Amino acid sequence: MRSNMACSRRRWRNRARRGSFGALDIGTTSQKILSVRMATIAVGDIHGSLPPLNDVLDQIRGEGGPGDTIVFLGDYIDRGPDTRGCVDAILRFQRQVEAEVVCLIGNHEDWLLRTLHDHGRHSWLLGMEAFDTIRSYSVEAAVALRAAMKNAGAALYSERLALPYEAFVDRVPAAHIRFFEGLRLYCRTADCLCVHGGLDARIADVHDQPPDALIWGAGDFPNDYEGAQIVVYGHRNNAILNADDWPVPIVIGRTIGIDTISHGILTAIRLPDQRIYQSARYPAAKRVYHGMQPPAPAVSWAPWLMPDVRRHSFLRHVVPLLHAAVSRTISGLRLCRAIEIFDLFATGLAVETRGLPHFTRRMESQ
Numbered sequence: 001m002r003s004n005m006a007c008s009r010r011r012w013r014n015r016a017r018r019g020s021f022g023a024l025d026i027g028t029t030s031q032k033i034l035s036v037r038m039a040t041i042a043v044g045d046i047h048g049s050l051p052p053l054n055d056v057l058d059q060i061r062g063e064g065g066p067g068d069t070i071v072f073l074g075d076y077i078d079r080g081p082d083t084r085g086c087v088d089a090i091l092r093f094q095r096q097v098e099a100e101v102v103c104l105i106g107n108h109e110d111w112l113l114r115t116l117h118d119h120g121r122h123s124w125l126l127g128m129e130a131f132d133t134i135r136s137y138s139v140e141a142a143v144a145l146r147a148a149m150k151n152a153g154a155a156l157y158s159e160r161l162a163l164p165y166e167a168f169v170d171r172v173p174a175a176h177i178r179f180f181e182g183l184r185l186y187c188r189t190a191d192c193l194c195v196h197g198g199l200d201a202r203i204a205d206v207h208d209q210p211p212d213a214l215i216w217g218a219g220d221f222p223n224d225y226e227g228a229q230i231v232v233y234g235h236r237n238n239a240i241l242n243a244d245d246w247p248v249p250i251v252i253g254r255t256i257g258i259d260t261i262s263h264g265i266l267t268a269i270r271l272p273d274q275r276i277y278q279s280a281r282y283p284a285a286k287r288v289y290h291g292m293q294p295p296a297p298a299v300s301w302a303p304w305l306m307p308d309v310r311r312h313s314f315l316r317h318v319v320p321l322l323h324a325a326v327s328r329t330i331s332g333l334r335l336c337r338a339i340e341i342f343d344l345f346a347t348g349l350a351v352e353t354r355g356l357p358h359f360t361r362r363m364e365s366q
Contacts, residue, residue: 041271043060043072043263046072047075049266050086060268060270061096068179071194072103074231083133084136103183105215107216122149140167144167158257184208185215191271192231197216198233201218201225224239227254231255234259247263247265264284316345
C-alpha cells in the first residue's frame, strides 16, 4: 500500500513539474487559449484535508494575477482532521496572491453557522461529522460536547436544550469566525458561475436563486441545466474515475463538477482554458452524504435518541421518517434533511410549509 502511494505521488510530482494535468472539452466556442488573461480558478471541496490543499495552492499560487479570480467552492470543514490548518492556509494564501480570492459557503459551513448563532440547533453536530472540526480546534471541547450530548439524550429536541458550544467557539480564532461569517453564496465572472451545490434550473437570474438551491443544488441539476453560462460546482462527489482509478471532473452540458476529495485528491480548474490542477492522492476524508454511498450504520446518536423521542407528540410525524431513513439505508442527503427537520421542529418553525411535505414526497417516490 505504501509503495503504491509513493508511486502515485511520484507520478503526480512529475505531472506537476510538466504543468500538464490536462484540459476538458466543455463545448466552448473559442479556440484553445495558450495565454490566459483575467482567468477564473475554482477549487473544489477540501473537508479538512490539508496536504491536498497545500499541493493545489502551491500549483496555483503563481497562476493568479491582477484581474484574475480564485474561487474556493466551500466545504472547508468536517470529515478531515485539520479544518483549522485548512482555514489558516486559505487566509495566508489570500494575503499572498494578487488575484481576488472569493470563498463560497458550503452546506457544512451553513449548518455550522446555524449552530454558532443558536446553541440549541444541533443539525451540524448530529449530521455533519462536526467532531472532526471541533477536535481540530480543541480536543477538550470535543470531549465536553460529546459528553453533554450523551447526557442530554432526546431532551436535545424535546426541551430544545443548548449544548456548551462556547467551549468550541472560544477556541476558534476571531479571523476564522470572520472567515465563516463572510462566505458568499456564489461568484460570477466572465468565465463561469461558481456555486457550491448547484442551482435551480428553472430560475434564470442567479440573484433570484434560493440560498438552499445554491448550497445544496435543486431539481435534477446538473442534468436539467440548459443555461448559456458555464457552471462550476462541488458538493456532489460525482467525479469520473479514469482507467487508472484517478478522479477527473465530470462535464454534463455546460456544467463542471470538481468534487474529488473523497478520493483523497483535491481538484481545481482554470477557465477559460480549462486547465486542471490536482493534488497527489492522500488518505481520503470520510465521505457519507453525497453520491451513492450509504450513511454510517445506525447513526451514532440514533440508538439513544429513538426510544425516548416517540413520547413527544410534536415529533410523531418525523420519527417514522428517520426510522425509514436508517432501516432502508437511504442516501445520506435525505438523512441530513431528516435531521434538519428535527431541528426545525425544535426551534418552533413552520415545518409543514417548508421541508416536511417535500421531504415526505421524496421519501414516498423512492
